[in-house]
Amino acid sequence: MMPSVQEQEAITRLMAFFKEWDDGGRVTRCRILNNFITYNQGKMGPELEQEFSQGGSLFFARLTTWLRLSYMFGTCGNEILQAISIFLAAAGSSRYKVEFVEVGGILTLLEILGMKHLNEQQKMEALKLLQILARAGRKYKELICESYGVRAVAECLAISKSEETQEQAQVVLELLAHGNPKFQTQVYKGLIALLASAYPKAQHLALQTLRIVQGIVQTAHPAIVEPLLGVLQSMHLEVQYEALQLIRDLMRTDVRPALLQRLVALLRPSRKDHFMTQPQILDDPTVPQMMDSLPAFIQQAACAKAIGILARESTVLCEELVQLRVIHHLLFVMGNKEHTESQRQASLAVEYFVSLFPVVEEQVRTTIGEKLFQMLMENAEILYMKLDRVQIEILISNQVNIPGIKEVTE
Template identity: 60%
Template sequence: MTSIKEQAAISRLLSFLQEWDNAGKVARSHILDKFIETNRGKTAPELEQEFSQGASLFLVRLTTSLRITYVTDSCLEKLLRSIGIFLSAVSSNRYLIEFLEVGGVLTLLEILGLEKIKEEAKKESIKLLQVIANSGRTYKELICESYGVRSIAEFLAKSKSEETQEEVQVLLDSLVHGNPKYQNQVYKGLIALLPCESPKAQQLSLQTIRTAQSIIGTTHPSIVDCVLKVLGTMHLEVQYEDPALPSSMKPGFLQGEGPPLWGLSASSADILGRLDRWTTIQPFLLPLQPPPPVLQLRFAFPAPPRPAQPWSVKGREEDSDEWRLGSRSSLLPRWWRGLGPLTSTSALPQPSS
């Protein structure tokens, strides 16, 4: 026999579910707003207590509404946030399995590829994928098996919001760690992002490639051409990330230890080595330019303070150009000091290129 309190709680639950079933678009939006406000941050036991041990009944209605209405973007962002309350709750493994059994991952990935859906809704979809990926290796493999890497990488390249792109980077970084079966697939997807037109996507891809490279250990040959093309970008944030890549991917090559890595030809390896040396010195002057053929030097040293007594150097007056140069001869190049006394700075010889 159930107590009076339990019967009252069950009655409230049935009334709430009936209200949801009969509500229209505007009424459901208000119900979702109230649910998000009152249940954010709750654990799974607290949600069960709130819904009288029937929280799964409301989750089923949310996932069903998501699959039916996500194409029309009807309350999509609020639906995803409400589902996120269930999936991110402590001890929510039961809710996670229920969501995956109805094709939740495929629905989230399909949302990323629809152009009519707003950016904020896609951002919430990425956050749900993060929750799923952080639940364990099995769930990471499920995302990759659902062609998730391709969908996520394409969305990163097309997204116009930097905040959303950063959320995508967090997801890709999660898929690289603790996923030995598909980490190479994620690595190749990051390489494929390098030629994209979005500078932010290129920057985030380079950051994640550096992490993936340390995990995988081996380098894919296709990365060479992609990195060389990215070196010519005019975006400083990409240039900042790019110069560190060549030295990290070929540790012994620049020091002349052993043959070129990755099976590169000598010419390609030489180009990559020279680019690495230049970008170490001038990381923000890309595309690289060769030095000028003739180096024009012209020195103008400030005159020293006048001494108490008049001086002379080699019998000349203190105001002569040679006195100014002779008193600071230690600052001049070695080949210059061997030329003897000079009468004017305009007559200085020009070094050969």
């Protein structure tokens, strides 16, 4: 059957369009791409096919070919990726997704994320394409993960200097964790590794996503304890907040005993606890370094605050903490005049334990003396401002030990 006049004209226009593309240089192709992006946003798959007289796959193949040939040089990189996204995001566009994967599109996107010389906009567009694929179903999530996508996306989030790029990477990681049982643990471990990033924004996003993914994997990995507590050295309040929320969530998991034990131990940090160890890939020499002791004191205050929060949430947690000699360590911190926030948080925690358990009240009163005890109970918030040298020495050298708390409370 011979094509109609309209069909012949459409084919002629399409061939002329392809000839212009094939013969055109960078400027011509960028112009074609910009026009395509402007007039085809939000179109469905059938509409794109109609636009190209059922030859949409032919133009799409040209786009993916040019992407593979030029992505290392960044030639019209943003425009190519945006044009490809129109095809992949179109409703009824499953054929384009299959074609993209078959020509190695996923690997190309992941390589773009790791190229230092490419701009952040291109990396952000690559991440958006990965999101489109991840939303297309479990098969595509598995393909991304099998291509070492979790590592590539996590490293992009860890070292990117653009918050927008970091946020797009966070979305990809969260998508890869949902409905992807084969690789959800891999995503979980990748997020744990991100806690050692030199960038507070990366830590913040990793913590937010970890709280979501923790609910998916349910069982906590023991490796989460040290990196999570290391994050408590951060000076950024939003990072501290998310870390404390995750610590609360983990009280319902198997890592609870180890987490409580380390929280108590870090009230009196050793020399090696003064530093957060991190993979070299996550290190950034441009980030200002804090004085050696300050991170440990910030962490000390955060641990005292976390202990106070946990104690108020559960009497059972209180009992476990007392068994770990938390009162002894908190009294020591109360005498740490080098960091007033540590003193304040420790005083508030001790005040709560004293109000909850008569046996703790008795032991603390006996250990620190009646005058200092009354000062604590009158205003724990500002106790650190009123301590004299003798009282500080009493707090630092205390040997309080409160065994048998369960028997007493029962």
